[in-house]
Amino acid sequence: MDGSSNELLELAACISDDDLPTRRTEKTTTRRERNQQYRIKKHREDAYTTLMRVENLQSLAQIFDKQPRKTICIVNLGFGAVGGATTEQLEAIFAKYTGFERVVMRHGKPYSFVRFRSGDEAQIAYTELHEKPCAELNDKVLFLEFLTHMQFAYLADRASNKIDTSEVLDESKGLYYIADFISEDEEKQIMQHIVDEESQSADKWFQVQERFVKHYGHAFDYHIKHIGDPSMAASLELPSWFHPFIKRIRERLPAYNAQPDQLTIQRYPPGSGIAFHSDSHTAFTDTVVILSMGTPVQMDFRKPAAGCPPTSIDLMPRSLVLMTGEARFGWEHAIRMRRSDLIDGRVRERCERWSITMRTTNRELRCSCPYSALCDTNDVLVRKLRQESG
Numbered sequence: 001m002d003g004s005s006n007e008l009l010e011l012a013a014c015i016s017d018d019d020l021p022t023r024r025t026e027k028t029t030t031r032r033e034r035n036q037q038y039r040i041k042k043h044r045e046d047a048y049t050t051l052m053r054v055e056n057l058q059s060l061a062q063i064f065d066k067q068p069r070k071t072i073c074i075v076n077l078g079f080g081a082v083g084g085a086t087t088e089q090l091e092a093i094f095a096k097y098t099g100f101e102r103v104v105m106r107h108g109k110p111y112s113f114v115r116f117r118s119g120d121e122a123q124i125a126y127t128e129l130h131e132k133p134c135a136e137l138n139d140k141v142l143f144l145e146f147l148t149h150m151q152f153a154y155l156a157d158r159a160s161n162k163i164d165t166s167e168v169l170d171e172s173k174g175l176y177y178i179a180d181f182i183s184e185d186e187e188k189q190i191m192q193h194i195v196d197e198e199s200q201s202a203d204k205w206f207q208v209q210e211r212f213v214k215h216y217g218h219a220f221d222y223h224i225k226h227i228g229d230p231s232m233a234a235s236l237e238l239p240s241w242f243h244p245f246i247k248r249i250r251e252r253l254p255a256y257n258a259q260p261d262q263l264t265i266q267r268y269p270p271g272s273g274i275a276f277h278s279d280s281h282t283a284f285t286d287t288v289v290i291l292s293m294g295t296p297v298q299m300d301f302r303k304p305a306a307g308c309p310p311t312s313i314d315l316m317p318r319s320l321v322l323m324t325g326e327a328r329f330g331w332e333h334a335i336r337m338r339r340s341d342l343i344d345g346r347v348r349e350r351c352e353r354w355s356i357t358m359r360t361t362n363r364e365l366r367c368s369c370p371y372s373a374l375c376d377t378n379d380v381l382v383r384k385l386r387q388e389s390g
């Protein structure tokens with residue numbers, strides 16, 4: 001038996017036979033209690049074994065502290081899985097304890113964290129909730145443990161990957177973010193335009209995976225990942241209501257000198273997204289702009305060659321993202337297909353999101369960027385397109 005199994009056994013409560021009752025009624029009660037204790041012991045073993053497996057831990061001693069600490073780990077309660085909870089549900093359970101600060105959750109993990117102002121205050125919640133059925137969670141029995149700051153950092157902060165969403169994220173890399181690029185009224189007006197145009201060209205919405213797309217100026221064909229047949233576009237003109245926004249981009253980002261001739265409107269129902277990609281280099285030139293509306297969503301960026309972990313920005317409604325240079329050609333971007341995002345440890349459920357992507361077609365059908373892993377300039381299809389265009 002290895003050390004970890006020993007530790008699990010230590011953690012499992014022993015069922016005491018010391019006080020076996022003699023009278024019949026007492027005996028029935030005690031049996032029930034013993035069964036309940038046995039069930040708790042089983043659940044506890046499952047919970048701790050799962051945690052050790054998920055985090056590849058050899059020992060629980062390296063992760064939990066025996067002293068009361070500010071941070072409690074709920075070993076067997078995460079977000080999303082069967083029997084999981086939302087941030088709001090956990091807040092409702094813990095907010096009644098003095099000193100409660102916040103709930104921290106992570107995607108895809110079977111555990112979560114609750115932060116208190118002090119260890120003593122955390123201890124009160126611990127004593128009341130540990131190994132007890134929780135009424136707010138269908139009587140699920142919760143297993144709580146204390147974490148030191150280092151242990152919390154190890155479990156929770158390790159994968160922190162959020163970029164600071166200041167106005168210019170990384171100008172040198174060509175990634176710009178402008179919050180509140182349009183007003184709430186403008187957002188409503190744009191949505192109204194989209195609805196109005198719906199009646200004229202309803203058949204020009206295409207479903208791509210779980211999202212819906214519509215093109216103006218030029219169509220984009222997702223099968224060949226290139227400019228598509230003009231008949232697939234809702235209109236070969238950009239909608240006139242959009243021109244003032246192009247002017248505004250130039251005012252806000254004077255370096256922006258593109259003349260977009262292609263607009264893609266996309267509707268993302270909750271749970272939908274777009275896989276990692278770099279917009280075709282030979283279909284579009286070096287600047288891609290995205291205006292977001294509706295629900296906020298996390299967009300991930302990654303540099304495939306460098307093997308860096310993805311990093312994400314939170315696309316708030318009415319914000320604008322501009323990608324140029326390295327961010328446009330050398331990075332991939334994606335919106336994960338999921339129903340929620342995890343922002344600073346909080347689960348934020350998604351509603352419907354709308355985006356408008358502005359691009360300029362690349363007339364030369366050629367790209368000379370140094371990011372060959374993402375560049376389609378030598379693809380067979382693109383070479384053929386170049387030949388055909390003379």
Ligand SMILES: O=C(O)CCC(=O)C(=O)O
Nearest residue numbers: 264266274279290355357
């Ligand atoms: O909808 C978005 O925000 C991203 C769209 C996108 O990346 C694309 O259409 O290439």
Ligand SMILES: [Fe+2]
Nearest residue numbers: 277278279333
């Ligand atoms: Fe894209």
